Amino acid sequence: MEATRACTKLQLLLMSEEEDPGEVQVEIQDQPSAQAQASDDYFHSYSDLSVHELMLRDQPRLTAYSDCIEKNAHLFQSKVVLDVGCGTGILSLFAARAGARKVYAVEASEMHKKAETLIKENGYSDTIEIIHDVVENVKLPEKVDVIISEWMGFYLLHESMLASVIDARERLLKEGGIVIPSTGKIYICPVAMEHFRKQHVDYWKAYHGFDFSSIGDEIMTAKMSTPFVEQISSSELLSRPQEFTNIDFNKVETAELVSLTGDFSFEVERTAQMAGFAFWFDCDFTLESSFPIILDTSPSSEPTHWKQTTVFLGVFADVQKGEQVEVKVTMQQDDMNPRHYSISIQS
Amino acid sequence: MEATRACTKLQLLLMSEEEDPGEVQVEIQDQPSAQAQASDDYFHSYSDLSVHELMLRDQPRLTAYSDCIEKNAHLFQSKVVLDVGCGTGILSLFAARAGARKVYAVEASEMHKKAETLIKENGYSDTIEIIHDVVENVKLPEKVDVIISEWMGFYLLHESMLASVIDARERLLKEGGIVIPSTGKIYICPVAMEHFRKQHVDYWKAYHGFDFSSIGDEIMTAKMSTPFVEQISSSELLSRPQEFTNIDFNKVETAELVSLTGDFSFEVERTAQMAGFAFWFDCDFTLESSFPIILDTSPSSEPTHWKQTTVFLGVFADVQKGEQVEVKVTMQQDDMNPRHYSISIQS
Numbered sequence: 001m002e003a004t005r006a007c008t009k010l011q012l013l014l015m016s017e018e019e020d021p022g023e024v025q026v027e028i029q030d031q032p033s034a035q036a037q038a039s040d041d042y043f044h045s046y047s048d049l050s051v052h053e054l055m056l057r058d059q060p061r062l063t064a065y066s067d068c069i070e071k072n073a074h075l076f077q078s079k080v081v082l083d084v085g086c087g088t089g090i091l092s093l094f095a096a097r098a099g100a101r102k103v104y105a106v107e108a109s110e111m112h113k114k115a116e117t118l119i120k121e122n123g124y125s126d127t128i129e130i131i132h133d134v135v136e137n138v139k140l141p142e143k144v145d146v147i148i149s150e151w152m153g154f155y156l157l158h159e160s161m162l163a164s165v166i167d168a169r170e171r172l173l174k175e176g177g178i179v180i181p182s183t184g185k186i187y188i189c190p191v192a193m194e195h196f197r198k199q200h201v202d203y204w205k206a207y208h209g210f211d212f213s214s215i216g217d218e219i220m221t222a223k224m225s226t227p228f229v230e231q232i233s234s235s236e237l238l239s240r241p242q243e244f245t246n247i248d249f250n251k252v253e254t255a256e257l258v259s260l261t262g263d264f265s266f267e268v269e270r271t272a273q274m275a276g277f278a279f280w281f282d283c284d285f286t287l288e289s290s291f292p293i294i295l296d297t298s299p300s301s302e303p304t305h306w307k308q309t310t311v312f313l314g315v316f317a318d319v320q321k322g323e324q325v326e327v328k329v330t331m332q333q334d335d336m337n338p339r340h341y342s343i344s345i346q347s
Numbered sequence: 348m349e350a351t352r353a354c355t356k357l358q359l360l361l362m363s364e365e366e367d368p369g370e371v372q373v374e375i376q377d378q379p380s381a382q383a384q385a386s387d388d389y390f391h392s393y394s395d396l397s398v399h400e401l402m403l404r405d406q407p408r409l410t411a412y413s414d415c416i417e418k419n420a421h422l423f424q425s426k427v428v429l430d431v432g433c434g435t436g437i438l439s440l441f442a443a444r445a446g447a448r449k450v451y452a453v454e455a456s457e458m459h460k461k462a463e464t465l466i467k468e469n470g471y472s473d474t475i476e477i478i479h480d481v482v483e484n485v486k487l488p489e490k491v492d493v494i495i496s497e498w499m500g501f502y503l504l505h506e507s508m509l510a511s512v513i514d515a516r517e518r519l520l521k522e523g524g525i526v527i528p529s530t531g532k533i534y535i536c537p538v539a540m541e542h543f544r545k546q547h548v549d550y551w552k553a554y555h556g557f558d559f560s561s562i563g564d565e566i567m568t569a570k571m572s573t574p575f576v577e578q579i580s581s582s583e584l585l586s587r588p589q590e591f592t593n594i595d596f597n598k599v600e601t602a603e604l605v606s607l608t609g610d611f612s613f614e615v616e617r618t619a620q621m622a623g624f625a626f627w628f629d630c631d632f633t634l635e636s637s638f639p640i641i642l643d644t645s646p647s648s649e650p651t652h653w654k655q656t657t658v659f660l661g662v663f664a665d666v667q668k669g670e671q672v673e674v675k676v677t678m679q680q681d682d683m684n685p686r687h688y689s690i691s692i693q694s
Contacts, residue, residue: 049562049565049566049569050566052562053562053566056554056559057550062555066555088562090554090555090557090559093557094555097556114561114562114565117561118557118559118561118562121558121561122557122558203404207403207437208409208413208441209444210437210440210465210469211468211469212403212435212437212465214461214464214465215396215399215400215403215435215461215465218396218461219396219397219400222396222397
């Protein structure tokens, strides 16, 4: 969902730039920017398709689902499957090809028409039924054995589409049925972002023989006030990543997603300037396959369209090798718009 | 001007897809998209800065100006210079450093504040005077020796800022004064876009074992209906490029820019499928330097933010080695919005 997700804006609230960086408190809140709203208003057909194109070209994403379904085909054969937010219908096609008796493919956007066409063109119209609605409105003539969905947002929870999967699980899944993927973990790690700093700060200090550092300052301030959703190098990590949360999608309740919090102590592995904290996730697709099937969006894995989400402190804080960086991290759902989360990092 | 320029939309009017490709008539008209209009309405400060950042990081662009000014410093020493659309003021700074007695730096956007700051921070406030206005409103206490401006758009003429330079030249330049750059040529060449075709057509034909070619068709149709402003490889060129026009910025009149037209016959150098025609430009900055200084945006030169503009036919037309492809090409200024051009290619 790159094209729309990337158009969000985070508000960065620093207590004071004068404070000791160790005392910095950062609160970041997702808000749709004017551009994103304009983009919602003007629902350009290709923009929409381009989002799906991006996702369809995301090989680690597709491989996790196709491996999971092929290596666990016995869980699909003659079974009833629900695909929550089917998009172009690719996951439904995987399920149908694996032998599902029936696939209900739910899609609220106009993309349901494209899915209908692709399913017909690939000869699966008898097995896959497209339902053009939000899943919360869907009633089915039977309960399903499997729920499959690609609902994951940036740092897993952005967009909160997991709530729709939970709703479907509660109402439409057989007792003993399974949700795919089954679990997801969010990771957090302090980062240096040295390349970023060189490119956006150092570059302007001697620009064609002039001092353009005030351009660099303005660019940095702007970039640091937005969610930095970019692939970062694992060399930027300043510590061992820690697990922020581990969610079992077969059990989690929506109430548990309102506020997630944790206290962390990171041991700094090299003396550097700390720019902020990176977040990413992995999801487990192993089920009963003989080898683990993990979709991993970490900096050291093959890049995905989720990249990593970096939350900046607003300053580059000097940290020493061996130092402990202690923070309290909260992801809080917005009261007004539950699709948005605030991430706050407090020392 | 990437960020705003890239948000334009071309209308592609094919006479009929059933016709012989040799008979295809393409008319492309620039129109601001809803997104671009929204972006105009909501003049986000960083969006604006990011456009300047892109231009400031364009090394071939900056090098042409700085080489020109350094190698022709005698044309600047103790002279009066006008910088039309100074942006962050970098060209004015080059001119001041080369010894200009006075630089009038005209900037209509809010970027004039940034320019003011940078000029002050670099100690040139005594030499460079920022004028916050459109150049058409500017009156000066003296005529200038040199007009310097970076006004060039995609395929040179997009955005038509050249008209402002002509206005300044007519009213504010001394007789015998010079305009930098001095000349510009637009080139045209038929292109195969094989990489593009493989990526956007062939990719979907066997997508994870399914036929997703209708996705590819829709993506191609959408992409082919917009100006494709991307860096293309010189290996995509199907013929020797030809000069579409050669404009002397010291002499050209605005009336000459209303409609530019030419008949071309390209000898095809290899049997291929022809996707359309690429346009690019170069500008001459040599003046009296002992070696040529050319800003060249061709596919075989170092990439710039102008890239190349490809106009698609809407079909991939089979062409044979040795075949002559004959087309009439017109760039026509829009009556309603002179900043927009229609490009039509007719066989």
